Amino acid sequence: MLHHQETRAYVERRTAEGLSTREIRRCPASMKRLAPLGRRVRVKGDPTQDRRDAFGRLLAYVTVKDGPQLNIAQVRRGHAKVFVFEGNPFRQTGAFRRAAQGAKRGRRGVWGQCGGNFHRPVSR
Numbered sequence: 001m002l003h004h005q006e007t008r009a010y011v012e013r014r015t016a017e018g019l020s021t022r023e024i025r026r027c028p029a030s031m032k033r034l035a036p037l038g039r040r041v042r043v044k045g046d047p048t049q050d051r052r053d054a055f056g057r058l059l060a061y062v063t064v065k066d067g068p069q070l071n072i073a074q075v076r077r078g079h080a081k082v083f084v085f086e087g088n089p090f091r092q093t094g095a096f097r098r099a100a101q102g103a104k105r106g107r108r109g110v111w112g113q114c115g116g117n118f119h120r121p122v123s124r
Contacts, residue, residue: 030079030109031070040065046090053085061092075099078109081118 035041043060045051052058062070072092074080076099084093104111110118 030074030077034068034070034073035062035064039067041070046092048091049085049088072096072099076103076108078103078106078111081110 042063042065043058044063045058045060049059064070071080072095075082075096082093082096082100084090090096103109104116110116
C-alpha cells in the first residue's frame with residue numbers, strides 16, 4: 001500500500017493501494033511533478049481490500065484530475081514497489097506488477113540508483 005505523504009496536501013493522509021510507505025518517502029520530487037500542490041485528486045477504495053489498514057490509514061487509489069493514477073505512476077517511475085498484504089491481491093495487482101517489471105528492466109528510479117534496494121538511503 002502506498003502510504004502517500006505528499007497527498008496529504010490535497011486530502012487527509014491516505015494510504016494508496018499497492019505500494020509501500022518507505023518508497024514514497026524517496027520520491028517527493030516525482031510526486032510533486034505528478035500532483036502539484038492544489039491539484040484536485042480522486043480517491044477511490046478497492047473493494048477487495050479493507051477500507052483502512054492496521055494503523056488507521058485509508059487505503060485508496062489516488063488519481064489526479066485529468067492526470068495519472070499516482071500509485072501506478074510511482075511504480076512505473078521506479079519510485080515504489082508493489083506490496084500485497086498477507087497474500088490478498090488488490091484488484092490492480094497484475095497491472096502494478098507489470099509496471100514494476102518495466103521499471104526494473106528500464107533501471108528507472110530506485111532500480112537504477114540503488115539496484116532495487118528500496119530501503120537503502122539514496123545518495124545525493
